Amino acid sequence: MKRIFTALDRVRQRHLTGAWGLAMAALLALLISVVNEIAYRDASHAIVGLGQRSVARVQIQNLLRRLIDAETAQRGYLLTGRPEYLTPYQQSVKDVDEALAWLRQYYAGDPQPSGVLDDVAARSHEKLSEVATSIALYDAGRTEAWRGLLLTDIGREKMEAIRTLSLSLVDIEAARVAQDRRALFDTLQLSRIGMHLLTVAGLVGLCLFLGQVRRLAVQEREAAAALQAERDHLEADVARRTADLTELARHLQTAREDERARLARELHDELGALLTAAKLDAARLKRSLPQLPPEADARLAHLNATINDGIGLKRRIIEDLRPSSLANLGLAAALEILAREFAQRSEIPVDAELEPLELAADGITVYRLVQESLTNIAKYAAATRVTVRLQRDGCRACVSVQDNGRGFDLGTERSSAMGLRGMRYRVESEGGEMQVISAPGQGTTVRAWLALAEEEFEPPK
Numbered sequence: 504m505k506r507i508f509t510a511l512d513r514v515r516q517r518h519l520t521g522a523w524g525l526a527m528a529a530l531l532a533l534l535i536s537v538v539n540e541i542a543y544r545d546a547s548h549a550i551v552g553l554g555q556r557s558v559a560r561v562q563i564q565n566l567l568r569r570l571i572d573a574e575t576a577q578r579g580y581l582l583t584g585r586p587e588y589l590t591p592y593q594q595s596v597k598d599v600d601e602a603l604a605w606l607r608q609y610y611a612g613d614p615q616p617s618g619v620l621d622d623v624a625a626r627s628h629e630k631l632s633e634v635a636t637s638i639a640l641y642d643a644g645r646t647e648a649w650r651g652l653l654l655t656d657i658g659r660e661k662m663e664a665i666r667t668l669s670l671s672l673v674d675i676e677a678a679r680v681a682q683d684r685r686a687l688f689d690t691l692q693l694s695r696i697g698m699h700l701l702t703v704a705g706l707v708g709l710c711l712f713l714g715q716v717r718r719l720a721v722q723e724r725e726a727a728a729a730l731q732a733e734r735d736h737l738e739a740d741v742a743r744r745t746a747d748l749t750e751l752a753r754h755l756q757t758a759r760e761d762e763r764a765r766l767a768r769e770l771h772d773e774l775g776a777l778l779t780a781a782k783l784d785a786a787r788l789k790r791s792l793p794q795l796p797p798e799a800d801a802r803l804a805h806l807n808a809t810i811n812d813g814i815g816l817k818r819r820i821i822e823d824l825r826p827s828s829l830a831n832l833g834l835a836a837a838l839e840i841l842a843r844e845f846a847q848r849s850e851i852p853v854d855a856e857l858e859p860l861e862l863a864a865d866g867i868t869v870y871r872l873v874q875e876s877l878t879n880i881a882k883y884a885a886a887t888r889v890t891v892r893l894q895r896d897g898c899r900a901c902v903s904v905q906d907n908g909r910g911f912d913l914g915t916e917r918s919s920a921m922g923l924r925g926m927r928y929r930v931e932s933e934g935g936e937m938q939v940i941s942a943p944g945q946g947t948t949v950r951a952w953l954a955l956a957e958e959e960f961e962p963p964k
Contacts, residue, residue: 535701542694545686552683556676559609563676566602566623567669569595570630570662577634581641581649592634599627606672616675623668630661753932760825760867767824774817782810826870834866835859835893838873838902842891845877851886857893860900861956864933869893869902869953872926872937876904876949879922884908884947896952899935903950910941926951 576592579585603624610616633652640649785807789795795803821827829837835857846853862869873891880886886908893902923939926949930937935953 535698535705542690542697545690546694548686550687553680553687555609556680556683559606560673560676562602562605562609563669563672566599566606566627567666569598569602570627570665573599573631573634574662577637580638584641589638592638596631599631603627616672619668619671619675623665623672626661626665626668630665633661749932752928756929756932763824767821767827770817770821770824775814778810778814778817782807782814785810829866829870833859834862834869837866837870838891838893841870841874841877842889845881845889849881851880852888854888854890856890858895860893860895862900863954863956868929868933868935869900869951872902872930872949872951873904875922875926880904880906880908880947883911886946895955898955899952900955901950901952903948905946905948907946910943910945910947912943913939913941923949 573592573595576588576590576595580588580592603620606620607617607624610620637649637652640652785803789803789807792799826837826841828840832840838857839855842853842855845851877889877891880889884906886906888907890905891903892905893900895901927937927939930951930953933953935951937949937951939947939949941947
C-alpha cells in the first residue's frame with residue numbers, strides 16, 4: 504500500500520506542476536469562444552439583412568406586377584364587358600395596399616427610400632384611381648368618355664413613373680445587399696484570421712501539454728499497475744469470502760431442511776404413536792362402557808374429535824416441515840396436493856398445469872418456492888384466481904405461480920421482499936434462475952428455471 508501511495512503522490516505533484524498548461528488551455532478556449540460568438544453575431548446580422556433585402560425586392564416587384572395586373576383586368580373588362588375580369592382587378596388593389604403597407608413598415612425611419620416610396624404610393628393610387636374611373640364610366644354607359652380616357656397617355660406616363668421609382672428602390676436594395684455581403688465577407692475573414700491565430704496558439708499549448716503528458720505517463724502506468732495488483736488481490740479476497748458465505752448459507756439451508764425432516768419424523772413417530780394410543784384407548788373405553796350417561800357419552804365423543812383434530816394438526820405440521828408426498832409421490836403430485844389444499848383453505852381457485860419432471864437437484868426448492876408464493880398471495884394479493892405451472896423449457900424445468908391480484912411496484916420496498924430474496928437466493932444456490940414480474944393492478948408472476956435430471960434430457964431431433 505505504501506508503494507501505491509508513493510506513486511499517487513508523484514502523479515499528484517506532476518498534475519500540480521502542469522496546472523498552468525490547463526489554465527492556458529482554458530484561456531485559449533475562452534478566446535476561441537469569444538471570437539466565434541462575435542463572428543456568429545455579425546454573420547447572423549448580415550444574413551438577416553440579406554433576407555430582409557430579398558423580401559423587400561420581392562415586395563417591390565410584386566407591387567409593380569399587381570399594378571400591371573390591375574391595368575390588364577381593366578382593359579379586359581372594357582373590351583369584353585365580362586364581370587369576371589373585375590376579380591383579378593379587386594385582388595390586385597388589395598395586394599397593392601398590402602405591399603405598400605409592408606414597405607412603409609420596412610422603410611420606417613429611413614428617409615431616402617421613404618421619400619421614393621411615398622412617390623410610388625402616390626403614383627400607384629393615381630393609377631388605381633384612373634383604372635377605377637374608367638370602369639365606372641363603362642358601367643355608366645359613357646363609352647366616349649372611357650375611350651377618351653383610355654386613349655390618353657396619362658396611364659402610360661403613370662406606369663412609367665412607377666417603374667422608374669420602383670427601379671430606384673430596387674437599386675437601393677441592391678446597394679444594401681452588396682454592403683451586407685461585404686460585411687459578411689469581412690466577418691468571415693476576421694473569423695478565419697482569428698481562428699488561424701488561435702489554432703497556432705493552441706498547437707503550441709498542445710505541444711507543451713503533450714510533453715507534460717508524456718512525463719506523467721510513466722508515473723500513471725506505475726500507479727495503475729499498483730492499483731490493479733491491489734484490486735486483483737481484493738477481488739480474489741472478496742471472491743473467496745463470497746464463496747465461503749455461499750457455501751455456509753447453502754449448508755445452513757440444507758441443515759434447516761434436514762432438521763425439519765428430523766422433526767417431521769419424530770412428530771410422526773412419537774406424537775403419532777401417542778395420539779393413536781389415545782384414540783385406541785378412547786375406543787376401548789367406549790366399548791367397555793356400553794351404558795354411559797348422556798353427558799359422559801358427549802364428553803367421550805368430544806375427546807375422540809379432539810384426538811382426531813390433533814392427528815390432523817400433526818399431519819399438517821409434518822407436511823409443512825417436510826412434505827411426505829414429495830418423497831413418496833414426486834414433485835408434480837406434491838405441487839398438486841399443495842395447490843388443492845391452498846384452494847380449500849383460501850377459497851381461491853387454483854389451476855394446476857403440472858408435468859411430471861425429474862430435477863437434477865432436490866425438488867424441495869421448487870416446492871418451497873411455490874409454497875412461499877402461495878403464502879404471499881393469501882396475505883397480500885387479494886387475487887381471485889391462481890395458476891401454478893411446471894413444464895419443460897428446453898433443457899430446464901420452468902415453474903411459475905401467477906395470480907390476478909393487485910400486484911406491486913418492483914422498485915418499492917415491501918414487507919414480503921425478504922421472502923422474495925430468500926426464494927431467489929435458494930433458486931440461484933441450486934444453479935437456477937428466478938424472475939418476478941409485477942405491476943400495480945396487473946397481478947404478479949413468480950417464475951424460476953432449474954436444471955432437469957440427465958434422464959429427462961431429450962435427444963435433439
